[in-house]
Amino acid sequence: MSEVLRKxxxxxxxxxxxxxxxxxxxxxxxxxNDAASMVRTWAVVISAMxxxxxxxxxxxxxxxxxxxxxxxxxxxxxxLIFIFALTTLLGLLNINxxxxxxxxxxxxxxxxxxxxxxxxxxxxxYIASAAYRAFRARNIDAALLLxxxxxxxxxxxxxxxxxxxxxxxxxxxxxxxxxxxxxxTFLITAxxxxxxxxxxxxxxxxxxxxxxxxxx
Amino acid sequence: MAYPTDVVGILGIWSALLLMLMIYSYPLYKENPFxxxxxxxxxxxxxxxxxxxxxxxxxxxxxxxxxxxxIVYVIPIILGFMMYFIFSSDYRWVSRYPIAILVxxxxxxxxxxxxxxxxxxxxxxxxxFPKSTDFMSxxxxxxxxxxxxxxxxxxxxxxxxKGAILYPTRLGRWLIMIGLGAYYGNTVLFRMSMLSGRAxxxxxxxxxxxx
Numbered sequence: 065m066s067e068v069l070r071k072x073x074x075x076x077x078x079x080x081x082x083x084x085x086x087x088x089x090x091x092x093x094x095x096x097n098d099a100a101s102m103v104r105t106w107a108v109v110i111s112a113m114x115x116x117x118x119x120x121x122x123x124x125x126x127x128x129x130x131x132x133x134x135x136x137x138x139x140x141x142x143x144l145i146f147i148f149a150l151t152t153l154l155g156l157l158n159i160n161x162x163x164x165x166x167x168x169x170x171x172x173x174x175x176x177x178x179x180x181x182x183x184x185x186x187x188x189x190y191i192a193s194a195a196y197r198a199f200r201a202r203n204i205d206a207a208l209l210l211x212x213x214x215x216x217x218x219x220x221x222x223x224x225x226x227x228x229x230x231x232x233x234x235x236x237x238x239x240x241x242x243x244x245x246x247x248x249t250f251l252i253t254a255x256x257x258x259x260x261x262x263x264x265x266x267x268x269x270x271x272x273x274x275x276x277x278x279x280x
Numbered sequence: 281m282a283y284p285t286d287v288v289g290i291l292g293i294w295s296a297l298l299l300m301l302m303i304y305s306y307p308l309y310k311e312n313p314f315x316x317x318x319x320x321x322x323x324x325x326x327x328x329x330x331x332x333x334x335x336x337x338x339x340x341x342x343x344x345x346x347x348x349x350x351i352v353y354v355i356p357i358i359l360g361f362m363m364y365f366i367f368s369s370d371y372r373w374v375s376r377y378p379i380a381i382l383v384x385x386x387x388x389x390x391x392x393x394x395x396x397x398x399x400x401x402x403x404x405x406x407x408x409f410p411k412s413t414d415f416m417s418x419x420x421x422x423x424x425x426x427x428x429x430x431x432x433x434x435x436x437x438x439x440x441x442k443g444a445i446l447y448p449t450r451l452g453r454w455l456i457m458i459g460l461g462a463y464y465g466n467t468v469l470f471r472m473s474m475l476s477g478r479a480x481x482x483x484x485x486x487x488x489x490x491x
Contacts, residue, residue, distance in 0.1 A: 069373075070373040070376070071373075074373075074376040074377060074379075074380045075380075077377065077380040077381065077384065078380040078384040079384070080383050080384070080385075081380070081381055081388060081398050082387050082388040082389070082391070083425065083436065084388065085384070085388025085389050085391075085392060086388050086391055086392045087383055087389075088392075089392035090392070098432070099322070099389045101351070103381065103384075103385055104379055104385055104389075105341055105342075105353075105356070106355065106356035106385075107329060107359065107361065107381055107382055107385040107386070108337065108341060108344035109337070109338055109341050109342045109353075109356035109360055110356055110359050110360050110363065110378045110381060110382055111382060112333075112334040112335075112337040112338045112341075112360070112380070113334065113338055113356075113357075113360025113361070113363060114360065114363050114378070115330055115331065115333060116335075117363050117364060117366065118327075120364070120367075122323075122327060126359055131311065134403070140316050140317060140319075140320040140406055141320070142322060143317060143320045143324065144320040144321070144323055144324040145324070146322075146324070146337040147321055147324035147325055147328070148324040148325075148327055148328045149328075149444055150323070150328075151325055151328030151329065151332075152328045152331055152332065155328065155329070155332035155335075156330075156332070158337070159332070159335060159336060160336075162332055166288070168350065169491070170288060170292055171325060173292060174292035174293065174296040175295060175297055175299055175321065175322075175325060176322070176326065176329060177296070177298060177327045178295075178296030178297070178299055178300050178481075179299050179303065179318060179321065180322070180473070181298075181301045181477070182299070182300045182304065182478055183303060183322060184474060185471070185474035185475045185477065185478045186303060186307060186469075186484075187474075188471040188472050188474055188475030189292075189307040189308075189475070191467065191468050191471045191472075192468070192472075197462070197469050198464065202445035204454065205453065205454065205457045206457075208454050208457040208458050208461060209458075209460055209461035209464070211458070211461065211463065212457070212458045212459070212460075212461030212462040213363055213461040213464050213468070214464035214465070215462075215465070215467075216423055216461070216462045216465030216466055217468060217469060218464045219404045219467075220466075220469050226417050235287025238458065238461075238462045238465075239462055239466070241420045241423065241424065242414075242429070242437045242458050242459070242479070243426070243459035243461075243462035243463060244424050244429045244459075245424055245427030245428040245430070245452075245455045245456075245458075246427075246431055246455055246458065246459020246460060246463075247311065247459055247463070248405075248406060248424075248428045248431075249428055249431035249432050249434075249435060249459075250459075251398045251402050252398065252399055252402050252403070252428075253435045253436060254398070254430065255395070255398035255399045256393075256399070257438070258387075258390050258391060258394050258407050259391055259394065259395075261387070262311070262387045262388075262390065262391040265383065265384075265387050265399060266387075273379060273383050274376050274379060274380075275372070275376075276303065
């Protein structure tokens with residue numbers, strides 16, 4: 065019984081939810097539509113509550129570092145826990161509209177926004193060196209990669225038109241037409257992959273997300 | 281956004297600038313205490329803001345309906361709390377129930393969402409004859425139609441590529457390289473424009489250029 069509750073019922077629930085979602089799309093049955101809509105809402109609520117699970121886990125990890133006074137690390141973990149606790153508290157004080165709290169709004173508008181943009185933009189440094197490594201014509205494959213990349217770069221950079229007036233036209237062709245077969249292939253093959261993965265899940269063969277090893 | 285005139289605003293843009301420089305001290309120099317401080321500050325802030333947003337979502341979509349008498353919404357709240365059994369070695373299996381709902385709905389939505397836009401529409405667009413019959417339109421049509429076919433062959437035919445499929449799959453791989461090159465070129469440009477945006481912010485805070 066215990067094994068049934070731990071495994072079989074779980075696989076059955078997954079299969080029922082998958083079938084409900086797919087059937088909802090193809091059949092206009094009101095009860096089915098209502099059931100699918102409700103399960104979607106449940107999934108949103110569960111995923112929102114699961115996010116707090118990540119917070120609990122992170123706090124446990126950094127709390128241990130602070131408690132053990134790990135040299136060179138515990139101060140930063142303390143900063144993380146302090147700013148997390150402060151921002152969460154400020155947000156909870158007016159949960160319906162946290163931005164009415166001036167300090168919360170300030171933390172969001174300045175440190176958070178700036179750090180978010182900066183950390184995203186930091187990849188600019190690395191992508192330049194990665195481009196140097198990727199754009200080396202060692203064989204035909206790499207040469208084609210280089211060619212398309214350079215034309216697209218020169219299409220968008222103002223210097224491209226200065227070098228040769230037709231460069232933006234060629235770059236535009238690579239951007240609009242040249243990459244279409246590859247992008248379409250990625251879409252089609254990824255869709256087939258998702259369908260295959262979905263059917264494996266439906267049949268209870270894909271169990272990795274439950275913490276089990278998948279079977280062939 | 282105009283240059284702030286109040287103390288809070290000025291303190292805000294300068295703290296944002298200092299934090300930005302702390303982050304850039306890593307790629308421009310090496311890992312250092314300033315970078316680690318800014319990094320941990322961001323993780324704490326981002327996590328707190330995500331948690332607040334998650335609480336708002338839970339309140340709006342489940343708690344408020346329950347308080348309004350819609351008892352059925354107590355089920356996702358219970359399922360949400362069941363996730364926390366993941367920390368218990370004896371009752372970890374309880375967390376599989378909410379995971380089953382999450383995975384089932386994600387895969388179900390994914391499966392139904394890919395059939396038409398990702399497979400049918402792509403195939404229709406690939407084989408639809410162009411309205412214009414000039415040379416360039418015809419060339420593009422043939423390039424896309426054959427190119428997509430060859431590239432799909434390269435991906436899906438998982439046995440050894442030899443004999444009749446040797447050259448089509450090789451051509452397919454080259455077309456994938458062209459696609460990846462164009463995609464990578466766009467990515468480089470996007471990341472560089474992000475970086476130049478940050479440089480612009482530096483000049484704006486220093487009042488070298490207007491905000």
